[in-house]
Amino acid sequence: MLPDDESLRRDLQRIAGARHHQPHDVLGAHRFGEECRYLAYLPDTRSARLLPDRPLERMPGTDFFQWRGRWHEDEARRHWTIEREDGRGAVHRQVDPYGFLPSVDAPSLQRFGGGGD
Numbered sequence: 001m002l003p004d005d006e007s008l009r010r011d012l013q014r015i016a017g018a019r020h021h022q023p024h025d026v027l028g029a030h031r032f033g034e035e036c037r038y039l040a041y042l043p044d045t046r047s048a049r050l051l052p053d054r055p056l057e058r059m060p061g062t063d064f065f066q067w068r069g070r071w072h073e074d075e076a077r078r079h080w081t082i083e084r085e086d087g088r089g090a091v092h093r094q095v096d097p098y099g100f101l102p103s104v105d106a107p108s109l110q111r112f113g114g115g116g117d
Contacts, residue, residue, distance in 0.1 A: 027039050042082070051083055079095055
């Protein structure tokens with residue numbers, strides 16, 4: 001799935017509107033053939049990078065930032081740290097939550113959605 005893909009556009013719109021049912025499928029590091037694409041949603045951000053040395057490029061007209069590079073198996077297991085400069089010039093660092101697997105499994109979500117124990 002590439003940034004000009006219509007399916008990705010819909011996913012990004014749903015994430016920005018807080019309506020996406022599974023943001024882990026879109027955000028964080030994902031493999032596309034031999035390429036790794038890392039995608040982050042960072043509202044109120046002037047610039048961002050993955051520490052220590054991977055600049056994130058803003059997707060034009062959005063609050064989404066991405067990095068693309070060659071895939072390495074450790075990319076999927078990495079706990080990425082994002083450094084970003086906000087709109088007022090303050091610098092923030094955070095560990096990206098999408099570097100971790102979801103902690104609630106599908107059967108638990110189904111029970112929760114159905115009102116079961």
